[in-house]
Amino acid sequence: MLAVGQDSRVPMKEILELYRGDGSEEKVLERAAQGDIQQQRNQLCYAHLYLGLYAEANGDTEKAKDHILTAAGPYSMDHYMGRVANVHARVRGWLPSVE
Numbered sequence: 001m002l003a004v005g006q007d008s009r010v011p012m013k014e015i016l017e018l019y020r021g022d023g024s025e026e027k028v029l030e031r032a033a034q035g036d037i038q039q040q041r042n043q044l045c046y047a048h049l050y051l052g053l054y055a056e057a058n059g060d061t062e063k064a065k066d067h068i069l070t071a072a073g074p075y076s077m078d079h080y081m082g083r084v085a086n087v088h089a090r091v092r093g094w095l096p097s098v099e
Contacts, residue, residue: 010034010043015050025051045075049085065094 007013011031017023032047033040052067071085072095089095 009046010039011047015047015054018051018054041075042077042079045071045077045082045085047071048075049081049088052085052088065092068092069094 007016011028014023014028014031018025018028028047028051029044032043035043048067048071052064052071055061055067056064068085068089071082072089076082076086086095090097
């Protein structure tokens with residue numbers, strides 16, 4: 001695993017712990033659900049995107065699809081990583097292509 005410095009974005013600490021094998025999906029989602037409504041939406045976008053990528057890397061396509069579609073749908077954000085979730089879903093064929 002690459003060394004990562006301090007990342008103040010919520011829930012990146014919990015995501016890194018999960019990726020290292022020391023965390024859980026529940027901890028990521030619990031941390032992401034804190035703050036005001038706008039903070040939660042942004043944090044849950046990140047949480048579901050990275051949980052989806054984690055599930056996909058571990059061969060759980062259905063769980064990956066659920067998380068990525070959640071990041072690209074109800075918690076979609078108009079920033080780079082929000083768009084990454086949307087593009088990822090389209091590339092996988094989970095959302096229709098935009099013509």
